[in-house]
Amino acid sequence: MVAEMTSKERVLSMLNRKQVDRVPVVTGSTMVKEYIEKSGGVWPDYHSNPEMMVNTAGLIHTDAGIDNVVVPFGMFIESHAVNLEVKMGRIDIQPSVRSFFSNPEEVKYDNFLEDKYVKTTLDAIKLAKERFPDAAVTAFLVAPVTLAGDLMGAENLSVLSIKCLQKEKQMQKMKNWISVALEINKIYARACVEAGADVLYYSDASASPNLVMPEFYYEVAVPAEKEIGDFVHSLGCPWELHICGNTTPIVEGMAATGANCLSVEQAVKMSEVTKIAGKVPVIGNITPLLMVEGSEEQITGAVRNALDGGAKASMLGCGTPPLSTSDRLKTWVKAVADWSAENL
Amino acid sequence: MDDLPAKVQELIKELDEAAEDEDLDKIKELTQILLKTGVDVETITLEKLSLLVMEGEEEMSQGWTRVAIQAGLDPFKTLIEGLAKGMSLIGAKYEKGEAFVPQLLIASSAMYGGMDLLDPYLKQEKNTASKPLTVVIGTVEGDVHDIGKNIVKTLLSANGFNCVDLGNDVPASRFIEAAKENRATVISMSTLMTTTMAEMPKVIHMLEEECIRDKLLVMVGGAPVTTEYASQIKADVSPHDAVSAASWLKASVLNYPSESARWG
Structure with a gap:
């Protein structure tokens, strides 16, 4: 029997492959409309106001009982900081990147840390650490392949992912993009860790077999993810790797990156990927839409399926939908606690 | 050879x-x-x-x-x-x-x-040549992911359909306008994100309000969209990929009323 833990201890124990008092419940994004409104947040100010951001993100911990507090809200910060166009979305739609560069030399990141959204993230991390010392304060960051895709355009990334396997010149082109992305990743990672982040959560959405070739993942993405991961570890911080879609063909590669845990979505069979990942903890893979319209029975069923399949933490497959309701989030947390009480 | x-x-x-x-x-x-x-x-x-x-x-x-x-x-x-x-x-x-x-x-x-x-x-x-049937196609408002939509468009074009591509981040009203302007046989909507799925029923409600829902077929798709969801929002189909979309549409239009019978 493990003594009761704080949320932070629980998450860090899971990431360090140690025993937990109950299975952690974590999230990768927390832009939940109900909590924004409840905490007095105003669109789009909560993207650039650390106080508003932490007030909203904190409710998912204090009200719903989720073990981490995650900032920022969306995968646009890095792109905005290198002057790409960003559409700010709505209160129920996350911001999105709307432009891209023609070549890596155009990407300027000397003043990356001066960007207002980067500054907001760093201030929000500091504030969250003060306010919620018992929670795992997590920075939500864009991983190298996805960032390279934002820089060059997702369709160009997809096409280049096959061409670079065929021609050395194209491979060099791809490596140049990835190299720029990694430089940006390192600047941002260091700043987040120095601000006090307990965990860095990297989403490499565009490294999915739904968008790029699996061979490309092994040949190019794994070394890139490992490079940023090793850098994060050298700063003394654990990191999580999320990739969207059916990641079954690449889980072995994901496990080789050195990530402290692998986050997968509902398109994969948990029992299958946990076997492939071996000792590396796999977390997931609750269908996000259940937090918007799922019944208690559906939510509990999905939680049990994932945990029975070997998941080491419960997480929504692909971010927390902005229209999630607090009662469903609480149902999710309760289902994890119930399963833990029966099985740990 | x-x-x-x-x-x-x-x-x-x-x-x-x-x-x-x-x-x-x-x-x-x-x-x-x-x-x-x-x-x-x-x-x-x-x-x-x-x-x-x-x-x-x-x-x-x-x-x-x-x-x-x-x-x-x-x-x-x-x-x-x-x-x-x-x-x-x-x-x-x-x-x-x-x-x-x-x-x-x-x-x-x-x-x-x-x-x-x-x-x-x-x-x-x-x-x-006989006039090809028109598909109004786009990614719904709030979603900029259009690779899947482009693949569906390519396969539909390859199968002889005339695709009117509205691009990505398309407001619901734009689907309706384009369907009317082009006397469409199909509206095809996609989204990659759970966060923007709610735009799909919005388009279908607008078709009903304009009394043109029965003039065309509605196809919805994208990673989070399921057959159950399509049925729940009263879409005609949610093919599981672009190839199925083309096959389904080719079969569905065989006995479908002509453009003039539907649009006058």
């Missing part, structure tokens, strides 16, 4: 090289020599085109489309039995899990590369 005479095989190889180098004069010269050998140039060219598109060889697909034009082949036949067939071949592989999205994308570029060259010849014959 292995059973062709050695001389012809050598010519095909030279044509491949000329196509890859985009050497137009050489393509012209070699096509004339190939025609003089007396072999079935049409069969060879159509087979080459379908394989090149399937493999995503854009320059070579364009080169062999020039061969087809130079040899005087029927442009519609070149499109359907050459270029579009290649797209269907890679689509079938994708459906079986033997190909991935990047392969569909480069095949799509190869097909469109050839289609651009055929376009002036196709236009000349348009008056004699």
Whole structure:
């Protein structure tokens, strides 16, 4: 029997492959409309106001009982900081990147840390650490392949992912993009860790077999993810790797990156990927839409399926939908606690 | 093609090289020599085109489309039995899990590369061809992911549909306007994100409010969209991928009332 833990201890124990008092419940994004409104947040100010951001993100911990507090809200910060166009979305739609560069030399990141959204993230991390010392304060960051895709355009990334396997010149082109992305990743990672982040959560959405070739993942993405991961570890911080879609063909590669845990979505069979990942903890893979319209029975069923399949933490497959309701989030947390009480 | 005479095989190889180098004069010269050998140039060219598109060889697909034009082949036949067939071949592989999205994308570029060259010849014959059915296609408001939508559009185009592409981040009202303007047979909406799925029923409600829901079919798709969800929002179908979308639509329009019967 493990003594009761704080949320932070629980998450860090899971990431360090140690025993937990109950299975952690974590999230990768927390832009939940109900909590924004409840905490007095105003669109789009909560993207650039650390106080508003932490007030909203904190409710998912204090009200719903989720073990981490995650900032920022969306995968646009890095792109905005290198002057790409960003559409700010709505209160129920996350911001999105709307432009891209023609070549890596155009990407300027000397003043990356001066960007207002980067500054907001760093201030929000500091504030969250003060306010919620018992929670795992997590920075939500864009991983190298996805960032390279934002820089060059997702369709160009997809096409280049096959061409670079065929021609050395194209491979060099791809490596140049990835190299720029990694430089940006390192600047941002260091700043987040120095601000006090307990965990860095990297989403490499565009490294999915739904968008790029699996061979490309092994040949190019794994070394890139490992490079940023090793850098994060050298700063003394654990990191999580999320990739969207059916990641079954690449889980072995994901496990080789050195990530402290692998986050997968509902398109994969948990029992299958946990076997492939071996000792590396796999977390997931609750269908996000259940937090918007799922019944208690559906939510509990999905939680049990994932945990029975070997998941080491419960997480929504692909971010927390902005229209999630607090009662469903609480149902999710309760289902994890119930399963833990029966099985740990 | 292995059973062709050695001389012809050598010519095909030279044509491949000329196509890859985009050497137009050489393509012209070699096509004339190939025609003089007396072999079935049409069969060879159509087979080459379908394989090149399937493999995503854009320059070579364009080169062999020039061969087809130079040899005087029927442009519609070149499109359907050459270029579009290649797209269907890679689509079938994708459906079986033997190909991935990047392969569909480069095949799509190869097909469109050839289609651009055929376009002036196709236009000349348009008056004699039957009017294709129109699909209004787009990614819903709030979502900028349009790779899947583009693949659906490519496969629908390859199957003879006229696609009016509204792009991504398309407001619900724009789908309605475009459907009316183009007397559409189908509205095809996609989204990659759970966060923007709610835009789909919004479009369907607007169709109902405008009393035009029964004039067209509604197809919804994208990673988070399920058959149950499609049925719940009163869409007609949610095919599980682009290939199924094209197959379903081809079958569904067979007995569907004509455009004039629906739109007057």
